[in-house]
Amino acid sequence: LAGPAHVDVGLAGTVMRFVPPVAGLADGQVTFDGDPYVRTRPLGPLVGALRSLGVRIDVTGSGSLPLTVLGTGRVAGGEVVIDASASSQLVSGLLLAAPRFDRGVVVRHVGPPVPSAPHLRMTVRMLRAAGAAVDDSTPDVWAVEPGPLTGRGWDVEPDLSGAVPFFAAALVTGGEVTLQGWPHSSAQPVEQLRSLLQRMGGEVTLSTNGLTVRGTGVVHGLTADLSDVGELTLVLTALAMLADSPSVFTGVGHIRGHETDRLAALAREFGGLGADITETPDGLEIRPRPLRGGVFRTYHDHRMAHAAAVAGLAVPGIEVDDVGCTSKTMPEFPALWSAMVTGKS
Incomplete structure (x- = not known):
């Protein structure tokens, strides 16, 4: 992965929350922006979490988009506390990129219940199917070990x-x-x-x-x-x-x-x-x-x-x-x- 690059997220919450953790693994700058309304969508907890995991991020405005991830080709990883009560995607975005982090990640949610809990179970299921070691046995805690993922064919369910x-x-x-x-x-x-x-x-x-x-x-x-x-x-x-x-x-x-x-x-x-x-x-x-x-x-x-x-x-x-x-x-x-x-x- 190499920068510079620009990602127009449109109005897509998945893109604005799933791709910045991956951009931390890129070597170079990756900027993110989108529709004017998307700048009001919750993103601050993810920015804070990524910074605590060793990712450099420049944010223009109130903590959401636009932002620039200053990738160095690696992310240290480790343990992070996040309030994901605004969106399950805040957790899923971290988990999906975590196998490539040097130390993986342990995500602890603190706050009101995470909405759309089935989506978190889907995230864990997909990671395991690709060979990741994921422990979600403790409520509101997800631990992903560092390690390679395995390519495979997927049968994608109807939406x-x-x-x-x-x-x-x-x-x-x-x-x-x-x-x-x-x-x-x-x-x-x-x-x-x-x-x-x-x-x-x-x-x-x-x-x-x-x-x-x-x-x-x-x-x-x-x-x-x-x-x-x-x-x-x-x-x-x-x-x-x-x-x-x-x-x-x-x-x-x-x-x-x-x-x-x-x-x-x-x-x-x-x-x-x-x-x-x-x-x-x-x-x-x-x-x-x-x-x-x-x-x-x-x-x-x-x-x-x-x-x-x-x-x-x-x-x-x-x-x-x-x-x-x-x-x-x-x-x-x-x-x-x-x-x-x-x-x-």
């Missing part, structure tokens, strides 16, 4: 977060959607999703054909802690708007620091369509009532577009201002959605 709007469509319409190729043993939080969709009125089955969700003709509201599955909040909110009873979602204050302040954006945009929705410090309260059509702004956030698409199945006249933002994770989303709705591929 659960990307599939959720299509599953939600089955609930809204009383139809059926199958995601082919779903593994019987998954690293993703499929059981949490199964429970949530079942409680909201869906039927979820796993067979040799894949993961299937069937609608029953009714959507129920629910009270749920979504801290482990924060990415699902936006589509579940759209479902809750169409339910037969109120919903309360908690445990997702951290998604205020995602591509946009997702709680504020959901309240603002669905409120503009006539919804009775209230922000709380860590979630949303939703009291269903009839919605009207109108322009639904995405704030360049792909999950906001997914939520609007789901609501639009039941509410005529909803217009998404920027469906192109879905290209971040699924460039073919508009075509796939249209084919599902019209039955024409």
Whole structure:
């Protein structure tokens, strides 16, 4: 790895948190910047952790982007304490690069619970599959030993977060959607999703054909802690708007620091369509009532577009201002959605 180099992270939290630890191993400068909003996303704890592990970093501004990693070709590593309550990616970014650090790394989280815990289990699983020695037996502590990683072929699971709007469509319409190729043993939080969709009125089955969700003709509201599955909040909110009873979602204050302040954006945009929705410090309260059509702004956030698409199945006249933002994770989303709705591929 050699600098100089520049990384435009766009709005991607994974890039802004996974790549700087690797850049510490480069020989030369690597600068990072992105969309103006990304400069407000939580990054300070990672910067502090990398500095304590021996990485030189110049930061312009308040501790987030833009920044420059002054790589020397090696990172000392060692033990570090971090508050990762804003994002599990703060831990994953350190762990993924740690096998190349001279002394590996021991990461200790101190603070409120780390959100999206399944993503940390996925990180550990992937590291072990590549030959890394990882000890996560102590809660909130992850130790990665230094050592070589082994190249191999990977069977990559379908993306659960990307599939959720299509599953939600089955609930809204009383139809059926199958995601082919779903593994019987998954690293993703499929059981949490199964429970949530079942409680909201869906039927979820796993067979040799894949993961299937069937609608029953009714959507129920629910009270749920979504801290482990924060990415699902936006589509579940759209479902809750169409339910037969109120919903309360908690445990997702951290998604205020995602591509946009997702709680504020959901309240603002669905409120503009006539919804009775209230922000709380860590979630949303939703009291269903009839919605009207109108322009639904995405704030360049792909999950906001997914939520609007789901609501639009039941509410005529909803217009998404920027469906192109879905290209971040699924460039073919508009075509796939249209084919599902019209039955024409």
